[in-house]
Amino acid sequence: MSLPEPDYGRLDDPEALAEADPGEMLRHVASAAAQVREARLLATEAGIDRVAGGGRPRAVVIAGMGASGAVGDLLATVCGLGCPIPVTTVRGHRLPGWVGVADLVIAVSRSGSTEETLGLVADAARRGSRLLCVGAGGSPLADMAVQAGGLFVPAPSAARSRAALWGLAVPPLLALDALGLAAAPPEVLERTAERLEEMSHLCRPASESFVNPGKQTALEIAGSIPVIWGTSPLTGMVARRFAAQLATDAKYPAIPGELPEAAHGQVVVFDGPFASAGGSAGEEDFFRDRVDEPETTRLRLVVVRDTEEHPQVTRRWQASVELAAERGVPVTELVARGEHPLERLAGLTAHADYASVYLALALGTDPTPLPAIQELEVRIS
Numbered sequence: 001m002s003l004p005e006p007d008y009g010r011l012d013d014p015e016a017l018a019e020a021d022p023g024e025m026l027r028h029v030a031s032a033a034a035q036v037r038e039a040r041l042l043a044t045e046a047g048i049d050r051v052a053g054g055g056r057p058r059a060v061v062i063a064g065m066g067a068s069g070a071v072g073d074l075l076a077t078v079c080g081l082g083c084p085i086p087v088t089t090v091r092g093h094r095l096p097g098w099v100g101v102a103d104l105v106i107a108v109s110r111s112g113s114t115e116e117t118l119g120l121v122a123d124a125a126r127r128g129s130r131l132l133c134v135g136a137g138g139s140p141l142a143d144m145a146v147q148a149g150g151l152f153v154p155a156p157s158a159a160r161s162r163a164a165l166w167g168l169a170v171p172p173l174l175a176l177d178a179l180g181l182a183a184a185p186p187e188v189l190e191r192t193a194e195r196l197e198e199m200s201h202l203c204r205p206a207s208e209s210f211v212n213p214g215k216q217t218a219l220e221i222a223g224s225i226p227v228i229w230g231t232s233p234l235t236g237m238v239a240r241r242f243a244a245q246l247a248t249d250a251k252y253p254a255i256p257g258e259l260p261e262a263a264h265g266q267v268v269v270f271d272g273p274f275a276s277a278g279g280s281a282g283e284e285d286f287f288r289d290r291v292d293e294p295e296t297t298r299l300r301l302v303v304v305r306d307t308e309e310h311p312q313v314t315r316r317w318q319a320s321v322e323l324a325a326e327r328g329v330p331v332t333e334l335v336a337r338g339e340h341p342l343e344r345l346a347g348l349t350a351h352a353d354y355a356s357v358y359l360a361l362a363l364g365t366d367p368t369p370l371p372a373i374q375e376l377e378v379r380i381s
Helices: 014-020 024-028 032-046 047-056 066-079 116-125 140-147 165-178 184-201 213-221 233-250 268-269 311-326 339-360 371-380
Strands: 060-063 088-092 103-109 130-135 149-155 226-230 257-258 296-305 331-336
Touching: 014 149, 024 213, 032 047, 032 149, 032 184, 032 339, 032 371, 047 130, 047 149, 047 165, 060 066, 060 116, 060 165, 066 103, 066 165, 066 233, 066 339, 103 116, 103 165, 103 296, 116 130, 130 140, 130 165, 140 165, 140 213, 165 184, 165 233, 165 339, 165 371, 184 213, 184 339, 213 226, 213 296, 213 331, 226 233, 233 257, 233 296, 233 311, 233 339, 257 268, 296 311, 311 331
Parallel strands: 060 088, 060 103, 103 130, 130 149, 226 257, 226 296, 296 331
Antiparallel strands: none
């Protein structure tokens, strides 16, 4: 079994990239820094500090699907393990039975019309929960927020849903900052925007593959099945988002995981049929005749490293890299930069977003349309 061969020349031809990207997904990804700044302004104008008026809630529940659901993972990551209350994400039709008047429900939907999210908002309103909603202005979500007495913050309109992570995440971040649950002061948000700008410059279409981290990672992944592991809760969130972006942008499969758990289960795929191009583990025969041998799809381990990780996790990823190499599994490393979690998330999510779009373009896939999702929605409507 083999995957499509990438067109290596296309990635270094800006005109060819523009032709292959009619929906301008690269431009939408590049809007991330502007999203941070605009979302901060919109949240301030909406009176985001009012969320703290009722005091600290018993728990924070983020309701969202797909790319909007990633906001919940980001919030939980920034709050960290030391957060005094639970911060959890619900992706589905029903809130947990314990959610009630003492809890804050944050509903996120870029379109403002996501079926599952609207159902959760209605459920939260019936239970008397405090509500913060983020999405498109003039949408059903906006109307429901007003009817339920909640706070609504319009999301920046510049980016498509899957490229709108930062525009959707900043208002809830500011709400949690006001509640004393996450640190998102103006200077940190500006550094986050600057990090996103830096990545957009490095990953711009005119930047050649050998100096463009997004293009480099795309070309390394091409032709393999990526197994993407984070080394901390922060980079575990990035691993899951990377896999989701590969699916939606490049229509390409990936297996996300987080250490140490991944080393207790997923590591066994290194002994499976996709680990080595041939031979038993660690016994690649470089001198065999390959003329009539079909190309096979192989695994690639992608390690997303954090600057803060448990010492035992460091030992596990180092040993996992050695294990992979011995079994013929190539390795790619993405390394976080920055002191604040938001800065590190900004650099890594931008890297993953660009790599996903560039992989799509290298494979001749238009990253914008989502025909399978649209067909599924038609079938269940």
